[in-house]
Amino acid sequence: MKNNKDLTQRRARLTPEQQQRLKQRLQINSDRMHQKSTILRRHASESALVSYAQHRHWFLWQLDPQSTAYHLSGVLHLLGKLNAEALQVSFQALVARHESLRTVFRANAEGLPEQIIESEGKFELTMISLCDLPAEQRAQRARDEAMRINATPFDLTQGPLLRVALIQIATEEHHLVVVMHHIISDAWSNRIIIDEFAACYRAHIEGESLLLPELPIQYADYAQWQRNWLEAGEKDRQLIYWRNQLGAEHPVLQLPTDYARSSNSSYRAAQHDFTLPDSLATRLQCQAQDRGATLFMMLLAGFQALLHRYTGQGDIRVGVPIANRHRAEIENVVGLFVNTQVLRNTIDSR
Template sequence: MLDALPLNANGKVDRKALPAPEFSSDRAYEAPEGEVEQALAAIWAEVLQVEKVGRHDNYFELGGDSILSLKVTARAARAGVPLNPRQVFEHQSLSRIARAVQGGQPSETQAIPVLTAAQRAGTLALSHAQMRQWFLWQFDPQSTAYHISGALKLAGPLDVSAVRASFDALVQRHESLRTVFRTDAQGLAEQVIREAAPLDIAVVDLSALRNEREREARSNEEASRLSHTPFDLAEGPLLRVGLIRLAPEEHMLVVVMHHIVSDGWSMQVVVDEFVAQYGAHMQGATAALPPLPIQYADYAAWQRDWLEAGERDRQLAYWKQHLGTGQPVLQLPTDRARNADGRYTAVRHGFELPNDLVRKLHKRLQAQGATLFMGLLAGFQVLLNRYTGEPDVRVGVPIANRHRAETENVIGFFVNTQVLRNVLDGRESLSQVLARAKDAALGAQAHQDLPFEQLVEALQPERVPGANPLFQVLFNHQRGDAAALQGIPGLTLTECDLGAQAAQFELTLETTEDADGRVRVSLRYAAELFEPRSMERMADH
């Protein structure tokens, strides 16, 4: 308990000065018993960042959620404990989860094999997700819709040579950052891993500009140029880094990757490892990063073999049952007519959920054994139902697809997109809607490996010009992880918004659950379709 809340200069609570929340259980502590309970308790303590875990502690009461459950299951597999997310959600307490694991069928998880040097030097097939990106790029090589961009403001004395060395180390460590994509003699796409070479990092110096507004405008223009310059997938590199000097001790670092070699999780890996590499370089040391068990090319080859050996059919059967035979198109009412080609510019309307509402949500959701993601998904589906009148609401949801321990720290295109369906009836309670959203989320987690591209191919939905197949609206829930931003002594790191980008969908709901309990919400929408006031009204609802 704090004696007093820290306040900023305006007399408001200074959230940055608050200590990280400490989760604890109200139950009397009872030590874990047996190897499985002890192994799981150690994993929970590490992932949930709590001091100790008792055998009757509840996963959700300690701060767990669906996103962190992926880390828990991956580390459990590494420890030889065959745990899956459904067991976490259904049993919740440590002892009950351990009993479920011990009572289940033992399953031996085979490690992803590493390709030999000869295989690496030969033709390397693309993963299924990469194949779709390759097709989209060939169809429109100037598109920037699948650029993954991020920017950091760096305040304090910056060693530019250390920045260069840090990214060179990243490129050396991760093959995907030096991979290009070409067509072979048979017309098939292949990936080619290049030898590591120094990354060209352009430094743009705006510090001579005296006018702060002009300097800010020019820096935004330069960041936008870095983010919106198309990549050449055949020539590379598919990582672009720029450094903008605003003042002698103020810089903006812009990082852009093409989705074919990266995803949102990968961007966090880039930030974490950049901070580790930079800090070590400044001390004249080498970053103490554990060796990577695999590279992305190993995963791509393994994934193809594994799916073709029967896993594809097993998971496809589930998705066919979940989605049914009809594939309705969700038509949001727009302020302007849709473009035939479906190309739009994405802008955002952001806001924050009131803290009291978030607390009440957590309490209500925990009572039903659901997570904040499940509750927000159910609420969003109800909102879409009210806006469109469509009872059969399908929402696209990206899933990290990192439930195998080997993939946790690898940069690459692992993320998969799933379609979560909810059939709504205006006469039922929100609890019933939530229960179906929870079941859909758990089922999706248990069948997360079927590539979205293969699902589309199997279901063959009627193609509507300018509309995404199977779903038209996306929901992305993330946990904010700012720990790395505090990791460089002498430098203050803050995230920057890069502004308008090409839109992948007409509407995307993004929610971020921060370590201090705040929930930030962003509606990314097609500026050519919706007026800002329409999004403000939707946010109010």
């Protein structure tokens, strides 16, 4: 008690500037302690609440269970001899290794969504053969089948939330279609799945055993740690920070080329791809390096300047997806970690 009283008196004697510096140092130390806090494995008998990112997707799915807006899909074009058994075994190993790939969701007695991690059951691979069709029809039919598989809604309470289909076009030509709901995966996770699938498949056809490094945690462990961390005060600290950064008003850009906003969201958007000339890309890279910046920062600043030119508004905010994988434990874990970062730039006519 005496030590606490002494500290209080000493702090009271500090000038406002000294108190502010002390507060900043204490905050830095607090942040470091948060970063060093260990993500522990949860006991198998414990209920697994969803992460904040998963909670958003649970809410959106309940609003529109038939929506396919948050389906993650991809198609691999495979040429050459294919070992279907090795493919099946490889995906079975992935499902056993990553709990997210065998997770469904239910509401508990309090109405809060929970992760239900199912046992390592048998993985089901859908096989579709188009070899009986005329050759000129197979490519289009394969695209139609892939679109159908992706457009089939997921039931988050039933699962599985991972679909894999092998479409055979010819003896040595296949399309591998993989579809997941975003609530169990993200773009970074897709890369993990592809890399580990390739390693498992190669090991199986070569008759070798593959020993992937053991995962230190699973996604449900991270979700529990995240909730404990944020609810212990970190959430309030971050909320104060972002309110200070972004303010209370969030102006909508008035683009002269924009369309009237529809009352119904279709989740459909156009896409325009273009490639910068090599000479321009090189000059931009050099400019970024000279200023201690990245090429992404240069391109974002240019985009924000363009929006300023079109709108005449000086407060330009762009939402950018971030991987959100700043901890070593989660680097190789499949799950929904991605978040959207608001990057604000204040621009004047100069």
